[in-house]
Amino acid sequence: MAGLELLSDQGYRVDGRRARELRKIQARMGVFAQADGSAYIEQGNTKALAVVYGVPRGIGGVRSRALPDRALVNCQYSSATFSTGERKRRPHGDRKSCEMGLQLRQTFEAAILTQLHPRSQIDIYVQVLQADGGTYAACVNAATLAVLDAGIPMRDFVCACSAGFVEGTALADLSHVEEAAGGPQLALALLPASGQIALLEMDARLHEDHLEQVLEAAAQAARDVHTLLDHVVRQHVREASILLGD
């Protein structure tokens, strides 16, 4: 049986996108009232919620793992049991969730100005409601908005996007079908203003000569995501200031 044709001769992908085209992104900040910061993002059919609990927590008490010189960033990734095609047995605590938690932590330690809040803890909880490829990217983008919503100082936005490589062409923002087909996958988290990379991960093998092309596709997609997120933040601030009567 021939494999699925991921890129047609006319240059269209399975879902009708061009190679470097992103899926539709919709986001909202301040979804929940009780959390310090929260955000929701939809990237195509991938849906993620992020919640941030704030800075003065974790001083004393049992959960305290406070660091003397900077804030501790704590991340938990979980994905709803109904989020995937086949039902998952556990929402979190499995190997993939733990790994994802660690990656998120690494990403946000690079972005949050942790030295401004010594001896405190920042909890970032991400929940995937529906998984259709690019869950890491959706989680990072949602968490960025949630951290911004909580008002925690960051060096820059963190914008993430995935990229793949099919038949000599780099594809941005892989869907579940494209991820499942195998082939190289690259996850990139970018600090767009400086162009610094907060997290880079690639699996499967890819010729060194092609790496630059894939990396560039992912970086460009991340910059596009930044434009969209920036718009969401500005919109949110505008609405909030109208409500406050300024």
Added chain:
Amino acid sequence: MASVVLSEAEKVYIVHGVQEDLRVDGRSCEDYRSVEVETDVVSNTSGSARVKLGHTDILVGVKAEMGTPKLEKPNEGYLEFFVDCSANATPEFEGRGGDDLGTEIANTLYRIFNNKSSVDLKSLCISPREHCWILYVDVLLLECGGNLFDAISIAVKAALFNTRIPRVRVLEDEEGSKDIELSDDPYDCIRLSVENVPCIVTLCKIGYRHVVDATLQEEACSLASLLVSVTSKGVVTCMRKVGKGSLDPESIFEMMETSKRVGKVLHTSLQSILHKEESLGPKRQKVGFLG
């Protein structure tokens, strides 16, 4: 569970208000907060619903999977409940912190569905003793603003209403071997009747009176509450006392009467809103978490 800290004066204020039938948010003792219900929010499930009751936010997904019927009930399918108290609701639920509450809620759900009239389980059977549909009802607790049980039961009912199970046929050839054939038409599916699915009405005893749909603050003032699961006809299918305080028998009967009265109204309005939403058809603009 997410807890609030109230001073003695605040408690007195709430308790006195309840005695005068005027609660902090202006409701009377038998009023619910406004409930927001939306179905079909997660597209890769058989059925889903999101319910927002005040600050309580619940997402329920139902997935239908094929399995073998239980030995004691060879010609029935069954329901499995799982409640995930995610860390989104409160940092206390991080890691395994929410497991206790999750199990407690799941067990309550098993109990209120543990009777023949709630759901027609026979319709979930494909071929007796061999194949049946298992409905995995997964509840995700996203925010906790009091009255969890009622909100969850409303969300479960709405998700079951929204559930569509693909129709399958069992083909038998001459040698007696059976083959299961799935219908080609994605719209060819069976739906569950949720007419008799009960909803939980929680009554919180505050002072000498009881209130429905207590907020977190009101729950902090109450020592004991009674969970009553009521069907749309006002039939009580399950009852449970929760909380560390005690209740006297007379007030239990009073609370049951209240729950039947309130439950009937709750069911009627839920049914009407679910039908109204469905009549909007597939072109309905989905709101989800964006609105």
